[in-house]
Amino acid sequence: MTSPLLEADGLRKVFTTRSGVRGRHANVAVDDVTLSIAAGERVGLVGESGSGKSTVARLLLRLVEPTAGAIRFEGQDLMALPEAELRRLRRHMAMVFQNPHTSLHPRMTAAQSVAEPLRIAGGVGGETITRRVAEMFDLIGLPRSFRYRYPHELSGGQKQRISIARALILRPRLMILDEPTSALDVSVQAQILELLLSLQQELALAFLFISHNLAVVRYTCTRVLVMYRGAIVEQGETRHVLAQPAHPYTQSLLAATLDPVPGAKLPAPEVVDGDGGDAGSGCRYCQRCPRRMLPYCREVAPVPVPAWHGGQVACHAASDGPSEQGGH
Amino acid sequence: MTVPLLEVRKLSLQFRTFDGVYQALDRVDLDVAAGDTVGIVGETGCGKSVLAKSVLGLLPSPPAHYPGGEIRWRGANILGAPESRLREVRGLQVAMVFQDPMTFLDPLYTVGDQVREVVRQHDRVRHARRGKAEIRRGVIELFARLGLRDAGRVYDMYPHQLSGGMRQRVLIAMALSGQPQLLIADEPTTALDVTVQGQILRLLQTLVEEMSLAIVLISHDLGVVTSICRRVVVMYAGTVVETAAASDLLTAPLHPYTRGLLSAVPRLADTAGTLRGIPGQIPNLLAPPAGCRFAPRCPTATSLCQRERPELRIIGGSAVACHHAGAA
Numbered sequence: 299m300t301s302p303l304l305e306a307d308g309l310r311k312v313f314t315t316r317s318g319v320r321g322r323h324a325n326v327a328v329d330d331v332t333l334s335i336a337a338g339e340r341v342g343l344v345g346e347s348g349s350g351k352s353t354v355a356r357l358l359l360r361l362v363e364p365t366a367g368a369i370r371f372e373g374q375d376l377m378a379l380p381e382a383e384l385r386r387l388r389r390h391m392a393m394v395f396q397n398p399h400t401s402l403h404p405r406m407t408a409a410q411s412v413a414e415p416l417r418i419a420g421g422v423g424g425e426t427i428t429r430r431v432a433e434m435f436d437l438i439g440l441p442r443s444f445r446y447r448y449p450h451e452l453s454g455g456q457k458q459r460i461s462i463a464r465a466l467i468l469r470p471r472l473m474i475l476d477e478p479t480s481a482l483d484v485s486v487q488a489q490i491l492e493l494l495l496s497l498q499q500e501l502a503l504a505f506l507f508i509s510h511n512l513a514v515v516r517y518t519c520t521r522v523l524v525m526y527r528g529a530i531v532e533q534g535e536t537r538h539v540l541a542q543p544a545h546p547y548t549q550s551l552l553a554a555t556l557d558p559v560p561g562a563k564l565p566a567p568e569v570v571d572g573d574g575g576d577a578g579s580g581c582r583y584c585q586r587c588p589r590r591m592l593p594y595c596r597e598v599a600p601v602p603v604p605a606w607h608g609g610q611v612a613c614h615a616a617s618d619g620p621s622e623q624g625g626h
Numbered sequence: 627m628t629v630p631l632l633e634v635r636k637l638s639l640q641f642r643t644f645d646g647v648y649q650a651l652d653r654v655d656l657d658v659a660a661g662d663t664v665g666i667v668g669e670t671g672c673g674k675s676v677l678a679k680s681v682l683g684l685l686p687s688p689p690a691h692y693p694g695g696e697i698r699w700r701g702a703n704i705l706g707a708p709e710s711r712l713r714e715v716r717g718l719q720v721a722m723v724f725q726d727p728m729t730f731l732d733p734l735y736t737v738g739d740q741v742r743e744v745v746r747q748h749d750r751v752r753h754a755r756r757g758k759a760e761i762r763r764g765v766i767e768l769f770a771r772l773g774l775r776d777a778g779r780v781y782d783m784y785p786h787q788l789s790g791g792m793r794q795r796v797l798i799a800m801a802l803s804g805q806p807q808l809l810i811a812d813e814p815t816t817a818l819d820v821t822v823q824g825q826i827l828r829l830l831q832t833l834v835e836e837m838s839l840a841i842v843l844i845s846h847d848l849g850v851v852t853s854i855c856r857r858v859v860v861m862y863a864g865t866v867v868e869t870a871a872a873s874d875l876l877t878a879p880l881h882p883y884t885r886g887l888l889s890a891v892p893r894l895a896d897t898a899g900t901l902r903g904i905p906g907q908i909p910n911l912l913a914p915p916a917g918c919r920f921a922p923r924c925p926t927a928t929s930l931c932q933r934e935r936p937e938l939r940i941i942g943g944s945a946v947a948c949h950h951a952g953a954a
Contacts, residue, residue, distance in 0.1 A: 346821070483670050483846060484847075484848075484891055485886060485890045486903065486907075487903070488891075488892075488901045489905070491901060492902075510819065511892070512820075513893050513894045514892045550821055553824070554820040554821045555820055556849030556850055556853050557893045557895055558848035558893070559893075560876045562849065564824055564831065565821070565824040565828075
């Protein structure tokens with residue numbers, strides 16, 4: 299086991315929203331998330347909208363302050379660092395956002411966007427910046443002449459390449475990618491995934507790849523974490539988890555993923571069409587779960603236990619060996 | 627022999643913009659028979675949405691301009707028909723569901739009232755007269771049939787109180803309220819989570835089976851389209867490049883673009899594990915390529931392809947617009 303590059307322990311984030319005139323509502327977006335990423339490792343984080351994947355990403359960089367929990371980068375406690383030191387450390391962790399159309403400044407040229415992190419980090423002269431920017435364009439496979447283009451003169455795929463260049467210019471060790479291809483067409487998505495994988499190899503980067511698409515994660519990540527309503531419900535090696543998922547939620551996600559193959563079947567209708575609501579003190583998936591055991595599952599929260607695929611699963615009903623459901 | 631409902635013949639569409647004439651559609655054919663399920667796939671800018679909107683006469687002119695072609699509904703051309711004629715077709719015979727259920731409902735009215743408004747407009751065209759209570763009953767019944775639990779309560783709810791899947795069901799109810807024979811669904815599941823997507827697709831399939839509704843399903847996702855459609859039309863840059871039975875398309879794609887798309891889709895159940903993007907970008911339709919519009923990105927293009935636009939040719943049970951298809 300290599301020592302982890304990034305570790306998060308018991309991460310929790312509660313957003314408080316006002317509702318009505320004086321009501322306050324606490325929304326637990328992330329609940330006791332523990333994860334670690336080794337140097338050079340590719341980890342996928344999957345889940346539906348609202349499951350807390352993006353919040354986890356932001357918490358890891360402390361772009362959003364955690365309510366509780368610890369984050370360590372190469373052994374250094376991020377929570378204890380003052381702002382200035384945190385900034386210095388953040389250069390080793392880069393983020394690529396989902397929508398390339400909104401994450402680039404419309405009035406900055408591609409080169410300015412790519413150069414900005416380097417300029418802010420400081421300590422390098424104008425000539426070095428120009429040279430490094432040009433190198434980045436070679437690295438991401440865009441002609442150097444594109445440096446002087448504005449975002450509106452670029453396609454979605456080209457903009458995402460610029461975002462990747464901007465993330466890589468400080469030579470980070472970890473790249474957090476928040477749905478980097480969901481806004482792109484499939485033919486372009488394939489180009490970007492190819493690029494990301496080759497860069498990962500070349501630069502020995504670690505990835506945290508956030509996606510709602512299991513097929514994309516299968517292609518890009520060696521390990522996968524499955525999130526449901528703020529918690530990690532299953533994790534393990536991607537090929538094992540996807541071949542024999544232990545958690546009923548992972549199984550339903552797999553069954554709902556439609557591969558373009560002849561005779562592909564639509565998933566069976568959900569047994570319980572529970573629409574969220576209060577999970578009580580028990581399992582958060584209880585309302586939608588086809589394998590729930592009432593009232594036990596509603597009252598007792600499952601803790602992560604070793605699963606048959608070698609990873610971990612948080613489910614009371616997942617201890618009885620692989621089932622036929624859900625897999626492909 | 628099935629009755630043709632919709633026949634689009636050599637439809638061309640241009641938008642006159644300040645930058646020049648945008649060739650959005652070029653001699654597009656589309657056939658839909660009663661009870662048929664036809665999928666239209668293609669990437670951004672291929673013209674799938676403007677084709678659907680053209681069928682319903684929803685594009686304002688100017689800037690839209692139709693230099694040629696016909697849209698026949700039950701044998702009669704409705705392209706350029708007066709608004710009064712279109713109103714008899716729109717909603718009552720052909721209805722449409724749009725992509726984003728979040729933005730198509732008015733946040734200030736209850737969803738029931740919004741559907742009732744549509745029903746009243748239909749009644750006006752049909753010279754029918756029904757009381758408020760009667761319409762309400764009908765809408766609630768329709769809600770229930772579309773799998774909205776507790777339909778009476780949902781009627782009085784505002785859009786923000788509903789989940790994405792429920793909103794999409796409301797929009798489908800709105801579309802079906804005029805009892806159309808054809809439903810055009812434009813990316814109906816793109817904004818939804820995969821598990822919800824499965825439920826909505828299942829619902830559409832049930833409607834086809836139980837109400838003998840014909841469906842045109844527009845999507846960028848080959849997996850979605852082939853899961854419920856019998857026949858698939860592949861579009862690229864404003865042209866139809868291939869039309870085939872869903873299973874043929876997946877097992878023996880004829881057009882190089884279709885092949886490219888298929889190899890760009892990441893799959894769950896993939897053994898080979900390679901993903902290939904299609905190099906290059908979609909052409910600028912202000913100045914489309916003179917010959918085949920896919921030629922600049924095509925691995926098998928020859929000088930003939932640069933020069934001459936290929937017509938759709940029948941090969942087996944498919945139609946393909948490629949000079950080189952079927953040659954090998």
